[in-house]
Amino acid sequence: MFNKTLHLQSVSAPIHTFLSLLINTIKLMLKKLLFVLLFGNLAYSQQDIIAIKSIDFNSEVTAKMLDQNQDLRKINILLNERKNNAITNNSLTIGTSIISLLDYQHSNTDSKFGYLMRHPTANNQIGKDVSEAVIHSFQLSLTATVNHWLTSYVEILYNPQQAFGSGTITALERNQLQLRKGIVVIGDLNRFPLYGAIGKMDAPFGQMGSVNPFTNSTSWHAFAGLSYGAQLGFKKGGFHAKVMTAQGGAQFRAMHTPVGDNTKTPSKLNNYVADINYTFALIEKVKLLIGGSYLRGSAYCQEFPVTHFSPCKDNNPAYTFYGNLNIDNRLTVQGGFAKTTKVWEGTHNPTPPLDIYEAAKVSTLDIGAKYTINPENKVTYTVSGEFSNLKCGPDGAPWERQNQMVIGLSGLINNSSKLFFEMFRTEGYVPLNFISGSNDFEPFPPGTTHSDRNANSLGFVLGAQLTF
Template sequence: MYKLLFCLLTVSTIGFTQSEDIKKEPQKAFVGINSRLSYLMLDPNQNLRKELILLEERQAHPSKDKMLTIGTSILAIGDYQKSNVNSKFGYLMRHPTTSNQIGYEVSEAVLHSWHFSVMGQLNSWITTCVELLYNPEQSFGSGTITSIERNQIQLRKGFVLLGDLNKSPFYFSLGKMDGPFGQMGTVSPFTNSTTWHAFATLGYGAQLGFKTKNFNAAIMAVQGGSQFRALNSSVAGTNVPSRINNGIADVNYSFNFNDNNKLKIGGSYVLGCAYCHSFPVEHFGDCADSNPAYSVYGQYFIKDRLRIQGSYTKTVNVWPGTHNPIPPLDVFAAAKVSAMDLGAKYDFKLDKTEDIVYSISGEFSNFLAGDAGSDWEFQNQYILGFAGLVNESSRIFVEFFRTEGFVPLNFVSGGNMGPGETISDRSAKSHGIVIGAMVTF
């Protein structure tokens, strides 16, 4: 797969014209920077349908063939948060491990993440995209945020996209990409919704889509096993990703009532999500059976200024590992997993001539993982944000947050502690503030 990506990028960079006359001058290639497009592609939480961003960009702004667009984005933050329970912070924008969160208070000033992208346009219907990511704050590596295991640069996404909406409504993408499951984008300037943390998908696969002005449908065949994010499916009872045995389907439609009001509704289904492990739960471990999930979502736009959105996502079957068979926790039955979010965002300018668009946003999202009354029953998140978007490519923001409940996926119902004990804690509450900037070129 990676050889294919690099070959396509090399072709788009060199760009020789095929001809029987080898003495002809090679066709020139173009290398450039498009900060607005790079911002849309590298933004980690607002609009995650990156294939559609590329397709719509080419449709609205047809560019020269053999074009290489390079972009980079740095996200730096300073934050303070406080919990009522020692070392149990429910805020998921920091990986919730005791090695990174000690005591009742945490404060830091860090480089949260760095992105680098290369987008190659071979012609009007062949595009490639590669994204590199450095994110010690949310890495699943061991140790603290200064440990080598957490300070790695990874190829976060890499895919080939075939399609030209000016000529055909069909498109096809192949590689490592976000799956078209649910509405995982948020209205908040920095914090991903709890729905994203619970169900957002990323994996190796092939996606086929059909898009018109108001309608979009997509299906994606996914390589199974224990995937990068939320696409676990059993491969002969193991977590070895050796078969294409998982899949996603999504469909959505937009109703344009007039020039000022638009409603989009949609639904998705995935054959295997993250919640299939038996007790004790070890994340990314093997599953005996896959657990499907579905999602319904909607967005309402008013005058391109106000956006109201919400979604509800739930597993089809119970998560076996949410039942602890050891007394006294055995009284809690296994439960289905669900997540929901509801948010609104209002954009405005203080001066029509300035290049800054301000926004105020608020969002509630939650994660329900356990039987009523269990310590792993819920985790709620409230976000209030204020941001300024400069030149359509850089965002400066401040957020206030509150969480209720502490439900890490690893050993969610116990199994790594004594009988009757679990790391989850329904009484845990935390609150804090985040200031930061995402600067993109």
């Protein structure tokens, strides 16, 4: 782990002046935020509102916060690291992470690649073979602490490979910086089990993290929500419960609810997620976590024909059950199942011959395991395997299902940076946009669909995630 504090006194005069100005500005903003949050009704000591005293670089904490597919409940990590004093009071912690990849994949069907870690569009994937050497993503994080109970976290993301902008990966619209997450967290688990958060954050729905070193599970792509909202949690011992109220609409990831006037713009706090889980020891060095979640509005509510980010007339709730078994911090076995409570109306195409397939509920299943070979070494090696799937059509439908299998090997350096290799196979090609076809000749003639249950692809990913 690289953990170093850069004190302002050690910086040269010009940089010292700049940092002093920056810190004074941050101080003023945080003081105003503190006053607004408390409305002047809570007393606090003078020591609680002193200036930021240090700028920290903690690569181990940064690796946990910026990992894009493992342990995705980032508010939990933030609170636990504060509880363990890995993030100190009155500090600004800066972190960065970059993922670079060399990958190849082959499909048995022209221009139909089911691997979801690469944006599946015909603009970027032509023919039956694709290979590339790319920057998958770059992240920048800033964690600021005012006192023992008030923390802010901001994450900036650059990810042209998975951006939903138009054009190819060289198009300007897909090469933008975005505020991926931005939250203010209120709470101190050392003093009180209740905490809260306001901002743009991951929805606490299910266990969306993966055992893979790089690839997200199919469950994540189907149900992992991200939106503006407010979260309230209670954590005591092995018991953890939380509820999040979120802004509805169709433009946030996997958090669709109608907001009126046929608009897709999130403008009401009319969606929510509730989650509860419990961790207990089975025997010495063996822990089991079990949990369940409920989501008022999932992504699967549009009528035919389905298009991304279009508004819904009604919401489609979803539920999930999940578990995680950890043995001696070396072997992890986890799994989960999620399903909507209603059918997805858009999965029925009314035009023959596809009209024989009735609308179906959407479900996902994932199960995986990873084993760390040498947990005490500076470079730790982990092997992993995972199966996950998406099912959104009846048996035999072209959009019936998409399966994903991944085998991975990774080396973690100083608990922060990793090198990894994965082999993957997908079965089925089920893009959610126009999943069951179109009612016009563009982009597909009536009675046809680009979904294909017989398409499959095979490939590998060789990459590095370097975190500082």
